[in-house]
Structure formats: C-alpha cells, structure tokens
Amino acid sequence: MQAASPQTAPPKAGTPLLEVQDLHTSFIVGEGQTVRAVDGVSFVVNAGETLAIVGESGSGKSVTSLSIMRLLPKKIGKISKGTIRLRGRDLVPISDREMRNVRGNDIGMIFQEPMTSLNPVHTIGQQIAEVVIQHQKVSKSEGMKRAIEMLEVVGIPEPARRAAQYPHEMSGGMRQRAMIAMALSCEPSVLIADEPTTALDVTIQAQILDLMRNLQERLGMAIVFITHDLGVVAEMAQRVVVMYAGQVVETGTVEEIFTRPLMPYTSGLMQSIPRMGAEEKTRLQAIPGYVPLLTKLPSGCRFRTRCAYAEERCATSEPPLEQLENGRSVRCIRWKELDLPTRASA
Amino acid sequence: MTKPVIPPNAASGQQDALLTVTNLKKYFPIKGGVFNRVINHVKAVNDVSFSIKRGEVVGLVGESGSGKTTVGRTVLRLEEPTDGSIVFDGTDITRLSKPEMRRYRKRMQIVFQDPYASLNPREKIRTMLGHALAVHHIGRPEEREDRIVKLLEQVGLTGDYLDRFPHEFSGGQRQRIGIARALAVEPDFIVADEPVSALDVSIQAQVVNLLEDLKAEFNLTMLFIAHDLAVVEHISDRVIVMYLGRVMEIAPTRKLYRSPNHPYTKALLSAVPNPDARARPDRIILKGDIPSPINPPSGCVFRTRCPIAIPDCAKVIPVPTEVSPGHFSACIRTAPQGAALSTPELQDAP
Numbered sequence: 001m002q003a004a005s006p007q008t009a010p011p012k013a014g015t016p017l018l019e020v021q022d023l024h025t026s027f028i029v030g031e032g033q034t035v036r037a038v039d040g041v042s043f044v045v046n047a048g049e050t051l052a053i054v055g056e057s058g059s060g061k062s063v064t065s066l067s068i069m070r071l072l073p074k075k076i077g078k079i080s081k082g083t084i085r086l087r088g089r090d091l092v093p094i095s096d097r098e099m100r101n102v103r104g105n106d107i108g109m110i111f112q113e114p115m116t117s118l119n120p121v122h123t124i125g126q127q128i129a130e131v132v133i134q135h136q137k138v139s140k141s142e143g144m145k146r147a148i149e150m151l152e153v154v155g156i157p158e159p160a161r162r163a164a165q166y167p168h169e170m171s172g173g174m175r176q177r178a179m180i181a182m183a184l185s186c187e188p189s190v191l192i193a194d195e196p197t198t199a200l201d202v203t204i205q206a207q208i209l210d211l212m213r214n215l216q217e218r219l220g221m222a223i224v225f226i227t228h229d230l231g232v233v234a235e236m237a238q239r240v241v242v243m244y245a246g247q248v249v250e251t252g253t254v255e256e257i258f259t260r261p262l263m264p265y266t267s268g269l270m271q272s273i274p275r276m277g278a279e280e281k282t283r284l285q286a287i288p289g290y291v292p293l294l295t296k297l298p299s300g301c302r303f304r305t306r307c308a309y310a311e312e313r314c315a316t317s318e319p320p321l322e323q324l325e326n327g328r329s330v331r332c333i334r335w336k337e338l339d340l341p342t343r344a345s346a
Numbered sequence: 347m348t349k350p351v352i353p354p355n356a357a358s359g360q361q362d363a364l365l366t367v368t369n370l371k372k373y374f375p376i377k378g379g380v381f382n383r384v385i386n387h388v389k390a391v392n393d394v395s396f397s398i399k400r401g402e403v404v405g406l407v408g409e410s411g412s413g414k415t416t417v418g419r420t421v422l423r424l425e426e427p428t429d430g431s432i433v434f435d436g437t438d439i440t441r442l443s444k445p446e447m448r449r450y451r452k453r454m455q456i457v458f459q460d461p462y463a464s465l466n467p468r469e470k471i472r473t474m475l476g477h478a479l480a481v482h483h484i485g486r487p488e489e490r491e492d493r494i495v496k497l498l499e500q501v502g503l504t505g506d507y508l509d510r511f512p513h514e515f516s517g518g519q520r521q522r523i524g525i526a527r528a529l530a531v532e533p534d535f536i537v538a539d540e541p542v543s544a545l546d547v548s549i550q551a552q553v554v555n556l557l558e559d560l561k562a563e564f565n566l567t568m569l570f571i572a573h574d575l576a577v578v579e580h581i582s583d584r585v586i587v588m589y590l591g592r593v594m595e596i597a598p599t600r601k602l603y604r605s606p607n608h609p610y611t612k613a614l615l616s617a618v619p620n621p622d623a624r625a626r627p628d629r630i631i632l633k634g635d636i637p638s639p640i641n642p643p644s645g646c647v648f649r650t651r652c653p654i655a656i657p658d659c660a661k662v663i664p665v666p667t668e669v670s671p672g673h674f675s676a677c678i679r680t681a682p683q684g685a686a687l688s689t690p691e692l693q694d695a696p
Contacts, residue, residue: 034656057517165348171635174408201409201573203651204630206617209563210631228547231619258621265404272551276620277603281580283558286551292518306548 015049017109018068020044020189023082025060025067028075035294037063037077040321045190050216050223052237052254054230054269058291060197060246061226064137065194068224069109070099086190104135108183112195114175116181118167124151124178125163128185135186146150173204178209179230187219194226209236230273239327241264245292245302248321249331259342262330264307267340275343283342301332301346309338349579363397363433364535364567365421370394370430372413372420376640388639390416390500392591394430396667398535403561403568405582405599407575407614411636412588418537419570422454425445433532452482455528459540462520465512471523472508478530494530500563501526502556518549522556529560539571553582575618579603584672587611590638590647591667597673607675610648646677654679 013087025038033060038060045051055061066072068084070091086106091099093252103109111117119127128150129143137144144163151159154177167175176196181190193212197205209232216223224237233254240257242250242265250263261267269284292298301319304310314333321331332338371394388658389412398404406572408414419425421432431440433535436487439450448537458464466474475494479485495505501522521541530534538557542550542661551579560566570691572578578585578599587595595608606612615629637643643650649659658678667681668675675681 056548102351116681171633201636202575202617203409204615206636207675208627208634209619229619232619234621235619255434269547270621273550274554274576275620275622276576276579276615276618284551284555284580286555287548288552289483290518290549 002279013046013220015047016044017047017082017087018045019248020064020068021083021085023064023067024079024080025063025072025085027063027077029295033295034216036080037246037294039069040082041241041243042082043241043248043251044327045222045224046170047218047222049239050217050225050237051239052231052242052252053224053226053234053241053243054228055243056228056291058245058294061243062194064243065109065192065224068192069103069107076232099293101135104131104188105186106188107190107192108186108188108256109192109194110176110179110196112198114172114179115167117179118175120167121164123164124170126162126180128178128182131182132185142337146185148183151178153184153215154181155207155285156180158183173207175203176200176208177211180208180215184219186270188221190222190224191216192224192226195228196225197232198227198229205232212236217344221288229271230258238271242269245297246294247302249333250329252328255334256328261340261342262335262338263303263332264309264327264338264340267342268306268308269344273339274345309334350413362400363437364400364402365569366431366433366536367417367432368395369422370417370420370432371428372416373428376582386489386640389642390593390639391420394588395592396586396593396596398567398569400567401561401565401651402572402584404576404587405585406569406571407578407585409573409614409636411590411639413591414588414622415539418456418482418569418571422456422537423450424456448464448589450495452531453530453533454535455512455533456538457521457528457536457538457541457674459543462512464524464635465520465527465555468514470509470511470555474523475527475530482531484531500551502530502561508609511559516549517545517685518552521545521549521553521654525553525556529564532564533566535567535569535576537571540573541570543572543574549597550577551554558580585601585613590636590642592647593674593676594671595675596666601673602672607669607673607680608648608655609652609680610673613651613653655683 018081023038023041023044024036026034041064043051049342053061055062067079072078079092092320125144128147132138132146133140133143148159148163151162154160156174156177170178192341197208201209227233235256239253241248242312244265257266261270268287272281273288274284287306298305300315300317304314319331319333321329323329370391372391373389373434376386376388377383378385393474394417394545406414406417420427424459427440431438434450446490470492476490476495479493498504498507498542503519504523513525514652530547542553556578558581561568570578570581581598584598589610595602602611606615613632616628628655637650645660645662646664649655662678664676664678664684668677669675669681
C-alpha cells in the first residue's frame, strides 16, 4: 500500500489541491431549452482537508461532482464556463483520454450506490486489480496482490477470499468498502464522495466514516464530501459550501455555519432537523414551500419565495455571493441586518 | 425455554390499549432444491410483543433486516402472521377472514415511504381519493367532492390540485396526498412506514409537523416506523428497538434516549452523526454486518456484534425484562432475567 507511487509524496497539508472557479454546467431540457444546473460555483479544497457540499435535491451538488469527474451524461449535459484546477492544471480543456488518466490516478470517486460503479460480472479483486494495472502499469499478479492489500486496508475481513467474490455476494456495507478500496487503489490526492453513506444503516455508516477519516489521516487526501445530512457534515468536514438551486449561497467553517449562519436558507436547514436528546420538545421550524424548478426560478434571489426575511427588493436583482474574510461568503442582500437563529443551544 | 411474555398492559402501563400484539411471528418460506420445496425460512419477525394505547405514537426503529416494516404490515394483516395474536380494539383480528377484515381496514391505514410508488400514476387526485371514500361507503357521491377538498386542505394542499396527476407533484406534496388518502376513511390507527425518509430535510420538517397536527386534531394512534432516530425521538411517546426480527428494548422515548439499557440501543444511538455534538470520543463502533435472518445466531441475536457478549449469550434467548417502570430490555448482561420485575402481573403471566 505504502510503496504504490513513490514519485508523489503525500501533499503537504493546507496546499490547495482542487480549485473550482466559476463553474457553469448546463443541461438540455426539452426543445432547445437549457437550464444551468450549476451556476457559477467556486470552491477550493486543500490537502488533508474535508470540504462538505450541502444541499437538497436540485441544488446542483451532484452535478458539480459529476462535472469535476467529467461524468456528465453525454449530449445533454456540459460545462459551459469555468475552470477546474487540479494542482494548478485546468482539467476542463484536456482530452477524454487524459481525463481518464486523471480519474484513476489523481481523483477518486465514491457514490451512494456501489452497484453503479462495480461491474457485476467480474470479481471484486479483478476489478480493483484492473484499475491498478491500467494506471500503474504493473503485472497481473502484482495488481491482484495490490487489490487484496487494498481490501485489507478498508477493513474487509479475509481479503483474499473476498477478492474472489462477485459484488452480489457482498452486503451493502461490504460493497461500499470495496468501492472505496477501488477508488483509493491508486492513492488519489482528491477523493470525491457523493452521499457515500446515505443508503447504509447507521452502524455501518459509522464504520465507513471512521474508515474514511483514518485513510485521510494516513494518505493526506483532500475530500469533497457531498451530503444532505448535517450530522455527517458536523462530523466529517472542516469547511462547508451550502448550495441552493444551482448556486453557492454560503460558505464558512463548520463552526461558523452551525453557530452563526448568515443566509436564511442555512439557518432554516439548521432549524428543520430535530435535535436528539433535547430537553424539551419544540415544534420543528420547517422551511415553507418547495425548491423551485430550474426552469421556473423566481426573479432576484432564488430563495426569496420561501424566505421569512424576504423584502420587495429581494425580487429586483440577483444577489451576488459576497466575499467576507477568511473564505466566508454569503449570498443575501440583508445578511448584515439579520440576526439569524440557528439550532437551539443544548 | 420460557417464551418472552410482556403482558401488553404492563408494557404500556395502561389498560386502554388500541392495539395489542403478542408473540407475533412472521416467517417467509424460501423454496429451492429439485422439487422446489420449502427448504428454509426467513425469520423476519420472531416473537414480538407490544401494545399501543389510544392516542399514542409508538416509534419502531431498527436497521435493514430488523423486521420493522414486516411488523407494520403484519399488524394490518397485509401479511399473514405465522404465529401470535393481534388484538385491535378488543377484537382478535389475527384470523379474521377477508370480508370480516374489511370493517377493520377502514379503521387501520398505512402511509408508505415512497409516495410516488404508492400512488396510481394514471389517476387524478379526485379519482384516487374518491375511490377511497367509495370503497368504504363514506358520504353520498355528491358530497364527496367537498370532502376531498376538505381533506386536501387538512394536509396543506388546496382544491386546485383535484384534477392533477401524481407526477405533477413534488415529493413532499405526494407524501401529503398519501397522508390524505390514509385519512380519507377517518381511521383510528395509522402505520406510517418511513413516511419522511425519501424527503429533503426542509420538507421532512413540514411533513413531521403535519403528522403531529393531525395526531392532535383526530387523536390518531400511530405506529411510526423509521430508521432516523432523531425524527423518531421527536414524534414518539414510546419507542421499540428491533434487531434481526426481535425486540431488543421498549421504553418511553425520553428514557430510551437518555438512559438506554440494551447494548444494541447504546451502539445505535452513539452511531448517529449528531450535528449538535461534534467530538464523539464515546462512540461505539459495531464490528461486522447484520447476520442473515435465515440463520440467526443462537441465543441472543445481537451477540455476534455485541461488545459485552459472554458465552452464556449463545445459550439463552433473552426475554424483554422490565428494568424500570415501562422500560423493557432483552439482555442477560444489562437486564438480568427475572430480576427487576416491578409489576406484579408480569409474574402471573402464562
């Protein structure tokens, strides 16, 4: 495991690895109409750091990750603007062939549903070995050896026996581990995890999150963790990007986002989940209404139709993402005058 | 070996039980071999007993394979129980025939997790809710439209939606329609099977609030099945924890979350990523996966993953034992068997 790629020492913690700048991704919906599923998204992830992208369905968080990986559905989805820099190199203009290389070697990805990335007709060992052989040009037997090592690293008992099994012979938690093993087999410097534990039971989720943290510590990876689960965010991330209807609406450290949200949507999210072990039961503060369709966005601020603090001027023009100090940013023209509630203190 | 017996009244601490389930079992046959005979069984629900008082919301939690959904379906007789009894409002409905059961169907309804899969895509809302009323002969046909509009309003929609199809609604709206359909026949008892799991967090809160309002308005009795422990805590008066077909612990909500007794409940609660507690040095990480319900471990089904298991755990099936009033736990380590029986009727039970 350690000796895999001696030429690239683990990057120093804190160096920017992945920089997404002004990313726009559009989709064709129906006759000639396009929507911007991702509309001007920017963020930076540093080595050894976990950045959480939080949002509900339709927020554009998954499309952002698919754009980075160049796994958008061909013909209907494409990046229309922006840069995606990995260690300073822009990935947007490179060829598909070069991108394939990047995907295996530099960026790994794990999904919510492992069966979408595992091939049902090959054994787990063959699939991981295949990745290693393709990207690191080692022999077949060396590849298999490395695959078994990786299964051990992700905590699969009896890795040699498991390597000979097919995905359907494994439980959901096992498959998720196998997929993580595959994503990590080339020691990527950036790992994109799109709802990697959402389909799992909590006791299995706890195992997987623990595993990801340990591996990050050992390998110094940067992790982009896409999730809707604020508990997982609090546990895994150092910094948070909140997305709504295709745009970034707030960024900050986990501490800042949880204790002092500046955007009414973030504040609303914080209040809408029940607190475990609360002294008194209080009614949940639900955000009224629904996430707007990208084809029917309201004028001005996209959140204003559901916002308790909206005023007339919120409808007139789209608020910019205002940059504050230390990477904190907010998209709300009223943020200075609002003192938003967050989760009631324990 | 003694059968786990929790006299239902003792379990709820009250006589006024609307639903009483005793030693319920549901085994699904597995066929195979050359002659396609039954070669084994999935023991989805194994010796489960509990009761629900009128107006009470009981949460039922457990991970996949725990049997929680099967319990919900079996108490409604959507699955035929293999053994045990289900008493609803004083009547044993375990073996009622289909026509006999119809009277009770009207009083017992279910709300499903996936509102899209549970609504007929070709039926307008008007037709769908109209059917529910017609089947149970509720109201005269000419009155039904007014009733349907009123129902829609009760779940936060309006009469404008009458002539729309399910695909025209968002997930949260569809779940509201699913709830309206369950309420249409004015049931006493609702099984809500993961009703908010498929919804976005901001919408989840709307539906949880709606269920609470309806509960207060109609004095609904509810079995709320979910894997989200925070939501269950929020909505339930009491909680049942299941693992691999068996009840591990039953307790009033506050007690269960504040002082869980069973090692599985402790592990489960500690595994939930909590937005309000960032550092978590006390987390219990369980090893391995949930065993197969076809061939569950001998003795205590949890022992293969239990951090405090001893050899005796393989020998006896622990009985849910009362550790404090209304708080039952099935563990020979933390709830010594036969000890701490605080209610006299427990000892008299058959």
